[in-house]
Amino acid sequence: MRRPAPRALSDRLPEAPGTPLLTGSGLRKSFGLTQALEDASLDLYPGEVVAVMGPSGSGKSTLLHCLAGVVRPDAGTIEYDGQDLVAASDTRLSALRRSEFGFLFQFGQLVPELSCLENVALPLRLGGRPRRRAEHAAAEWLDRLDVGELAHKTPGECSGGQGQRVAVARALITRPRVVFADEPTGALDSLNGERVIRMLTEAARESGAAVVVVTHEARVAAYADREVVCRDGRTLDTGGPG
Numbered sequence: 001m002r003r004p005a006p007r008a009l010s011d012r013l014p015e016a017p018g019t020p021l022l023t024g025s026g027l028r029k030s031f032g033l034t035q036a037l038e039d040a041s042l043d044l045y046p047g048e049v050v051a052v053m054g055p056s057g058s059g060k061s062t063l064l065h066c067l068a069g070v071v072r073p074d075a076g077t078i079e080y081d082g083q084d085l086v087a088a089s090d091t092r093l094s095a096l097r098r099s100e101f102g103f104l105f106q107f108g109q110l111v112p113e114l115s116c117l118e119n120v121a122l123p124l125r126l127g128g129r130p131r132r133r134a135e136h137a138a139a140e141w142l143d144r145l146d147v148g149e150l151a152h153k154t155p156g157e158c159s160g161g162q163g164q165r166v167a168v169a170r171a172l173i174t175r176p177r178v179v180f181a182d183e184p185t186g187a188l189d190s191l192n193g194e195r196v197i198r199m200l201t202e203a204a205r206e207s208g209a210a211v212v213v214v215t216h217e218a219r220v221a222a223y224a225d226r227e228v229v230c231r232d233g234r235t236l237d238t239g240g241p242g
């Protein structure tokens with residue numbers, strides 16, 4: 001099967017796409033004496049894929065965690081769909097993370113005791129969906145990610161690439177409006193890494209989810225509509241809408 005080539009920067013989102021869905025502005029965050037973010041900003045528009053790149057320790061993961069409401073910044077503003085995330089309560093943030101955001105990490109972080117099917121169904125189960133309906137949806141997502149045959153295996157029985165595709169299914173099953181992916185291909189060889197980022201970005205685009213993907217790899221960033229570079233806790237937008 002022919003692989004679609006990553007889109008060239010010049011092909012991407014030629015028109016200003018309206019109002020951002022998520023905006024982080026002037027973000028600062030310290031951990032003890034370490035200033036992880038100095039002045040970081042990022043606008044995310046509905047349905048777009050943004051790659052956050054930059055050297056190790058430049059603040060990429062901290063930026064992602066702030067935007068996702070996992071870490072509270074010391075200063076700056078974060079607005080998601082008209083809501084102030086810096087002022088939001090922990091309860092509100094965790095409800096938002098469960099219902100509107102999806103997460104993907106370097107090491108899938110699947111629950112080892114559960115089957116792949118149960119892992120993918122888990123976010124729906126936590127949201128109160130009955131088991132049969134949740135597992136039916138999970139089976140469809142596994143098929144979509146080309147790992148349907150792994151439904152009854154445990155994560156320990158999967159290869160790294162297969163496990164990440166299961167994790168992509170789990171991240172998307174709730175039809176989130178934003179997927180936060182932190183080095184999702186960092187533990188994979190280049191072939192599997194490319195397959196995972198292609199499947200993630202295709203599935204997200206089909207379901208209308210925006211994606212923020214932290215990566216070191218230019219070939220992963222090539223699947224994004226736009227790149228934002230972090231340096232010493234500051235962001236530099238390298239092109240695209242906004």
Ligand SMILES: Nc1ncnc2c1ncn2[C@@H]1O[C@H](COP(=O)(O)OP(=O)(O)OP(=O)(O)O)[C@@H](O)[C@H]1O
Nearest residue numbers: 031034035036054055056057058059060061062063
């Ligand atoms: N929870 C934490 N406690 C203490 N220091 C932290 C914490 N999280 C991040 N840091 C520090 O903040 C700085 C930025 O870290 P961050 O993980 O955001 O960078 P990064 O660009 O994602 O790095 P990498 O590419 O290596 O993952 C680093 O110096 C890191 O050690």
